[in-house]
Amino acid sequence: MKQDKKETALVAGGAGFIGSHLCRALLRQGFDVICLDNLLTARRSNLLALEAERGFSFVRGDVVDPLPAVITERGADITRIYNLACAASPPLYQADPEHTMLTNVVGTDRLLRLAERAGARFLLSSTSEVYGDPERHPQSEEYRGSVSCTGPRACYDEGKRAAEAMTFDFARSGRAEVRVARIFNTYGPHMNPDDGRVVSNLVCQALLGLPVTIYGDGSQTRSFCYVEDMVKALMLLMESDIAGDEPVNLGNPEERTIAELLDAIRAQVDREIEVEHRPLPVDDPTRRRPDIGRARALLGWAPETGLAEGLARTVDWFARELARNAPGVTKEEDAPRAAIAV
Amino acid sequence: MKQDKKETALVAGGAGFIGSHLCRALLRQGFDVICLDNLLTARRSNLLALEAERGFSFVRGDVVDPLPAVITERGADITRIYNLACAASPPLYQADPEHTMLTNVVGTDRLLRLAERAGARFLLSSTSEVYGDPERHPQSEEYRGSVSCTGPRACYDEGKRAAEAMTFDFARSGRAEVRVARIFNTYGPHMNPDDGRVVSNLVCQALLGLPVTIYGDGSQTRSFCYVEDMVKALMLLMESDIAGDEPVNLGNPEERTIAELLDAIRAQVDREIEVEHRPLPVDDPTRRRPDIGRARALLGWAPETGLAEGLARTVDWFARELARNAPGVTKEEDAPRAAIAV
Numbered sequence: 303m304k305q306d307k308k309e310t311a312l313v314a315g316g317a318g319f320i321g322s323h324l325c326r327a328l329l330r331q332g333f334d335v336i337c338l339d340n341l342l343t344a345r346r347s348n349l350l351a352l353e354a355e356r357g358f359s360f361v362r363g364d365v366v367d368p369l370p371a372v373i374t375e376r377g378a379d380i381t382r383i384y385n386l387a388c389a390a391s392p393p394l395y396q397a398d399p400e401h402t403m404l405t406n407v408v409g410t411d412r413l414l415r416l417a418e419r420a421g422a423r424f425l426l427s428s429t430s431e432v433y434g435d436p437e438r439h440p441q442s443e444e445y446r447g448s449v450s451c452t453g454p455r456a457c458y459d460e461g462k463r464a465a466e467a468m469t470f471d472f473a474r475s476g477r478a479e480v481r482v483a484r485i486f487n488t489y490g491p492h493m494n495p496d497d498g499r500v501v502s503n504l505v506c507q508a509l510l511g512l513p514v515t516i517y518g519d520g521s522q523t524r525s526f527c528y529v530e531d532m533v534k535a536l537m538l539l540m541e542s543d544i545a546g547d548e549p550v551n552l553g554n555p556e557e558r559t560i561a562e563l564l565d566a567i568r569a570q571v572d573r574e575i576e577v578e579h580r581p582l583p584v585d586d587p588t589r590r591r592p593d594i595g596r597a598r599a600l601l602g603w604a605p606e607t608g609l610a611e612g613l614a615r616t617v618d619w620f621a622r623e624l625a626r627n628a629p630g631v632t633k634e635e636d637a638p639r640a641a642i643a644v
Numbered sequence: 645m646k647q648d649k650k651e652t653a654l655v656a657g658g659a660g661f662i663g664s665h666l667c668r669a670l671l672r673q674g675f676d677v678i679c680l681d682n683l684l685t686a687r688r689s690n691l692l693a694l695e696a697e698r699g700f701s702f703v704r705g706d707v708v709d710p711l712p713a714v715i716t717e718r719g720a721d722i723t724r725i726y727n728l729a730c731a732a733s734p735p736l737y738q739a740d741p742e743h744t745m746l747t748n749v750v751g752t753d754r755l756l757r758l759a760e761r762a763g764a765r766f767l768l769s770s771t772s773e774v775y776g777d778p779e780r781h782p783q784s785e786e787y788r789g790s791v792s793c794t795g796p797r798a799c800y801d802e803g804k805r806a807a808e809a810m811t812f813d814f815a816r817s818g819r820a821e822v823r824v825a826r827i828f829n830t831y832g833p834h835m836n837p838d839d840g841r842v843v844s845n846l847v848c849q850a851l852l853g854l855p856v857t858i859y860g861d862g863s864q865t866r867s868f869c870y871v872e873d874m875v876k877a878l879m880l881l882m883e884s885d886i887a888g889d890e891p892v893n894l895g896n897p898e899e900r901t902i903a904e905l906l907d908a909i910r911a912q913v914d915r916e917i918e919v920e921h922r923p924l925p926v927d928d929p930t931r932r933r934p935d936i937g938r939a940r941a942l943l944g945w946a947p948e949t950g951l952a953e954g955l956a957r958t959v960d961w962f963a964r965e966l967a968r969n970a971p972g973v974t975k976e977e978d979a980p981r982a983a984i985a986v
Binding site: 399400403404407408411432434446447448449450451452453454456457460461463464466467468470471472474475548549 | 793796798799803812891
């Protein structure tokens with residue numbers, strides 16, 4: 303994966319949780335990186351460490367709108383396009399479902415057309431949500447899923463399914479070389495503290511000395527992949543020579559109960575944790591666990607970061623983040639900067 | 645359903661097979677009708693009988709593009725918007741899969757926004773294809789389907805699912821009053837002779853004295869709804885006071901074997917029919933049959949036209965159509981006319 307000559311990667315959604323880690327890893331690998339983000343749900347502060355680096359540029363823009371000239375004019379300089387643009391947390395993507403759908407469909411179309419013109423390779427970050435509320439465990443890529451196309455999650459789930467459809471159509475007709483990653487639960491630094499995920503919720507409550515909320519008895523299971531493992535997989539998939547005519551599940555197949563997760567957090571947080579049990583919501587997502595056989599076979603990839611290690615880094619980051627956001631602390635890095643407005 | 649004052653209905657895809665029948669029925673019911681169509685797969689000749697009528701206007705345009713001013717300026721005159729815009733036959737919708745997807749997603753979004761601004765009620769013509777290759781028979785609206793979101797049919801199937809998602813999101817957020825019809829196999833006059841459906845194939849082959857093609861032994865079943873029954877259902881659904889928060893299957897639940905269909909055609913065609921058997925294609929669509937319990941309960945609707953009667957009208961129309969298109973016959977009605985170009 304060493305770069306012979308300087309190539310440019312465009313990361314749409316590059317200020318988001320996974321996107322910002324991906325931008326950093328691409329810079330480390332020798333790419334120039336253009337980060338395109340509308341900053342609607344991502345946070346500029348995720349880019350703090352990157353903005354001073356040579357080869358990194360940030361463009362504020364929305365993939366629903368025509369792509370900014372500063373990007374389209376780069377033409378064949380751009381050899382890799384990663385599409386991570388879309389709010390991923392239910393309360394955030396449901397706040398404007400029309401925009402969520404258009405982000406996935408129109409945004410993916412615009413980036414695919416750019417890939418076609420530039421001769422760049424395109425990677426779509428799809429999601430385990432394409433399996434909906436699955437009736438099979440673990441989920442392999444052949445499983446067609448059980449998705450409601452009429453409910454409040456459909457703007458995201460069906461938007462991603464539609465984006466996959468478009469992406470494979472571009473590949474089938476020879477318009478672009480593509481890769482499609484179906485990303486399962488991922489955690490780590492740069493998660494939005496307010497997005498309602500179980501890891502960020504429990505870690506933040508624990509760090510703030512609040513009672514942590516456990517729904518049900520905590521015996522329900524989840525699978526968590528550490529963000530650096532995920533980013534490594536995305537880059538391996540992009541650079542691999544697989545045919546690109548099938549999606550690839552990426553995630554951690556190891557199931558953990560919520561009670562185990564809490565124990566792992568407790569081990570990292572230096573204070574007593576009080577637990578508040580609440581009834582399991584009716585629509586609590588059932589178990590979802592990736593079959594990563596294809597990723598292992600095609601990419602030689604599997605998650606390497608253990609839960610204790612990943613949580614230690616996550617808790618450390620959240621502790622600094624919460625301190626930074628404590629009342630009275632100035633947040634210079636979130637102030638407006640010179641950005642290319644679209 | 646009598647109109648107290650003159651109202652205007654917009655029919656996107658109004659020059660198509662079902663659309664052209666709908667335009668006529670709406671005129672009969674007292675609506676002024678604007679037919680919007682890009683004529684990519686529809687045929688202008690379907691509108692022959694309508695273009696001379698008062699209250700009918702044709703606008704050539706593509707719902708993927710911004711709506712023509714002649715439509716947006718009509719504002720609150722428009723009280724009903726029927727979205728039937730999309731090629732529906734696999735070879736036609738697969739010819740430009742990107743356009744198929746955008747027609748469903750961007751087109752539906754533009755028409756929903758028009759409905760929101762005009763205060764019009766919006767009906768989406770969805771499809772039985774949202775059930776994919778179903779694992780349950782008959783299909784009821786709760787069934788989530790078994791759709792591949794990566795294959796060559798996905799541009800249409802997932803496009804329609806995405807269009808449903810957007811439509812229900814507009815309803816949920818109070819932006820528009822909506823209805824969603826899931827249309828199953830329909831046949832009748834104005835079908836495109838070249839679109840590869842079993843009814844048009846068999847009827848045209850029989851009328852032309854060619855051997856008719858039967859795949860397999862003809863024991864596979866299909867359900868066929870006559871187009872006038874379908875149009876009646878669409879208008880009943882539009883005008884009904886149902887909550888509009890759920891899709892409604894429309895189609896004929898009566899299953900017929902292909903051999904029965906051929907017998908019914910034979911009864912209408914005054915010549916010997918030679919049968920050519922071919923092996924059943926691997927991807928031959930499996931059985932699909934609607935559960936129309938919801939349509940019966942909400943609309944008091946069920947198909948009324950028997951297969952013999954519907955086929956008689958269909959064969960009669962195809963006979964005239966084939967004569968009209970015979971070599972040496974001038975087709976004035978398909979020549980370009982004054983249309984509002986977009």
